[in-house]
Amino acid sequence: MNFRALLLAVLIATISLPTSAKEFWWAYMASYDGTPGSTRVNMRLKEKAPFPEYQTLVVTGTTYAAKKEGLPDPADLGRLNQLSFKGVATIRSVSPAIHAGTFTHNGEQLHYVYVKDAAGIEKTLRGMYAKACPACKIYINIKKDPSWSGYTDFLYPNKPTRDFYRDELKKYGFIENE
Numbered sequence: 504m505n506f507r508a509l510l511l512a513v514l515i516a517t518i519s520l521p522t523s524a525k526e527f528w529w530a531y532m533a534s535y536d537g538t539p540g541s542t543r544v545n546m547r548l549k550e551k552a553p554f555p556e557y558q559t560l561v562v563t564g565t566t567y568a569a570k571k572e573g574l575p576d577p578a579d580l581g582r583l584n585q586l587s588f589k590g591v592a593t594i595r596s597v598s599p600a601i602h603a604g605t606f607t608h609n610g611e612q613l614h615y616v617y618v619k620d621a622a623g624i625e626k627t628l629r630g631m632y633a634k635a636c637p638a639c640k641i642y643i644n645i646k647k648d649p650s651w652s653g654y655t656d657f658l659y660p661n662k663p664t665r666d667f668y669r670d671e672l673k674k675y676g677f678i679e680n681e
Contacts, residue, residue, distance in 0.1 A: 527675065533664050538573045540608030544658045546677050548603055553651035557601055557617035560648035563590055563628055565639035569610035583612050586636060590614050593631040597623050603651075604658035613642060615653050621645045 530543040565586060567575045575583060591602045591614060598618040605614050618624065625643050632641045665672055672678050 542606050544604035558649040559618050559621045560653045561616045562644040564613035566610050573609040597627050603654045
């Protein structure tokens with residue numbers, strides 16, 4: 504499958520994800536160390552980030568069987584999306600949280616969630632993963648990120664990526680005066 508077809512599959516899977524009026528989820532592909540990666544990001548957060556009451560970043564996710572390009576098989580996207588929903592819901596069951604985005608690359612899908620209080624999140628996530636995906640290799644990293652660099656410097660598309668997707672982003676009102 505070529506990269507455009509894979510991007511289309513990722514975008515179609517993204518369409519069904521829940522959103523609110525304060526959110527605008529956008530997916531894009533870019534090259535990371537010479538291999539493709541897919542990022543799904545809440546573009547609206549850029550307007551007000553960083554949020555001072557959400558200074559802790561939880562990065563969590565699982566591995567998947569990667570195709571030769573390092574991305575998941577489109578048939579596996581439904582399962583990965585369900586794990587995403589469960590992971591974010593699990594975090595929100597412990598603390599108020601803002602889901603900033605998801606990065607999929609090289610056999611791993613990671614969700615970036617900013618929380619008010621990280622107490623109990625790791626234990627609760629481990630329990631959820633043990634039930635939802637016992638054979639999965641999991642990743643959990645909880646760290647302070649008061650500047651929201653995980654969002655602004657990584658998930659949010661950099662200038663070359665914005666330039667590449669200029670027409671699409673302009674259509675949605677996300678092109679800055681650069």
